[in-house]
Amino acid sequence: MIKQAIIPLAGLGTRLLPLTSVFAKELLPINGKPGLEYIINECIDAGIKEIIFIISKRKMMIKKYFYNDKFYKDLIKKKKDPRVIEEYKKILKFRKMIKFVYQNKPKGTGDAVLKTKKLIKDKYFLMLLPDDLIIKKNCSKSMISSHKRYKSSVMASMSVNKKSVSRWGIYKLDKKLNKTDYLISDVIEKPDLKNAPSNKAVIGRYILPRSIFTKLKTTKPSKGGEIHITDAIQALIKDNEKFIAHHFSGKYLDCGTMNGYINSTLEINKL
Numbered sequence: 001m002i003k004q005a006i007i008p009l010a011g012l013g014t015r016l017l018p019l020t021s022v023f024a025k026e027l028l029p030i031n032g033k034p035g036l037e038y039i040i041n042e043c044i045d046a047g048i049k050e051i052i053f054i055i056s057k058r059k060m061m062i063k064k065y066f067y068n069d070k071f072y073k074d075l076i077k078k079k080k081d082p083r084v085i086e087e088y089k090k091i092l093k094f095r096k097m098i099k100f101v102y103q104n105k106p107k108g109t110g111d112a113v114l115k116t117k118k119l120i121k122d123k124y125f126l127m128l129l130p131d132d133l134i135i136k137k138n139c140s141k142s143m144i145s146s147h148k149r150y151k152s153s154v155m156a157s158m159s160v161n162k163k164s165v166s167r168w169g170i171y172k173l174d175k176k177l178n179k180t181d182y183l184i185s186d187v188i189e190k191p192d193l194k195n196a197p198s199n200k201a202v203i204g205r206y207i208l209p210r211s212i213f214t215k216l217k218t219t220k221p222s223k224g225g226e227i228h229i230t231d232a233i234q235a236l237i238k239d240n241e242k243f244i245a246h247h248f249s250g251k252y253l254d255c256g257t258m259n260g261y262i263n264s265t266l267e268i269n270k271l
């Protein structure tokens with residue numbers, strides 16, 4: 001069973017400036033609800049019991065969002081507004097499942113994962129990247145089904161325009177296991193078009209084995225100084241760890257860029 005999920009939330013969000021100069025991008029509203037709540041609901045619906053948030057001092061606003069008790073209690077004391085009570089209950093429900101760890105230097109997703117090492121209890125855990133919303137079908141849930149069936153690590157996969165391969169982690173696929181699942185023989189972080197093994201991209205949902213922590217300790221930072229989770233995964237694949245690319249059927253929304261963020265509101269509004 002996959003019971004724990006981790007969400008890296010320490011990113012600077014420079015692609016959404018100037019909003020992110022004062023605001024945590026994951027709390028920006030998408031159709032009236034913070035993007036982060038869609039991700040939490042995906043976890044709950046997929047049977048996750050504990051979520052670990054990796055935040056930074058700059059992103060304390062996220063912790064405050066879940067720990068603003070005095071504000072709610074004062075409001076409710078003054079006037080028993082059922083809507084306020086409902087919202088407060090929802091926040092308390094979320095909070096029960098959330099733990100916080102800190103990554104104060106933006107040293108990449110791999111470094112963020114490493115910060116959760118002491119809290120991960122089982123052999124496998126789920127990671128969701130908050131910029132990547134997937135609507136219409138619960139991607140984490142269907143990945144957990146594939147994980148149960150094949151007893152291996154699973155990552156979300158989507159076909160992308162060939163010209164855009166250098167924006168993504170890109171898979172080299174091996175054996176087809178069924179209509180949606182393929183074994184992976186390589187995964188390369190943001191390759192040039194000429195070095196890209198396919199146009200199948202990594203999307204931000206990963207079921208990772210605990211052995212990733214040992215690999216991450218020896219994973220070298222890339223040119224930009226960040227430790228990429230993709231590089232640690234590639235090293236595990238080379239050690240014969242089984243990884244599956246899962247072609248999900250939901251709709252992907254990229255909330256990490258301004259155009260994508262605006263579009264995600266329009267798409268969710270259509271549901």
Ligand code: G1P
Binds near residue numbers: 190
């Ligand atoms: C990250 C991953 C990349 C993946 C992408 C999906 O990149 O490093 O492999 O394809 O998420 O959104 P980032 O968006 O942080 O540049």
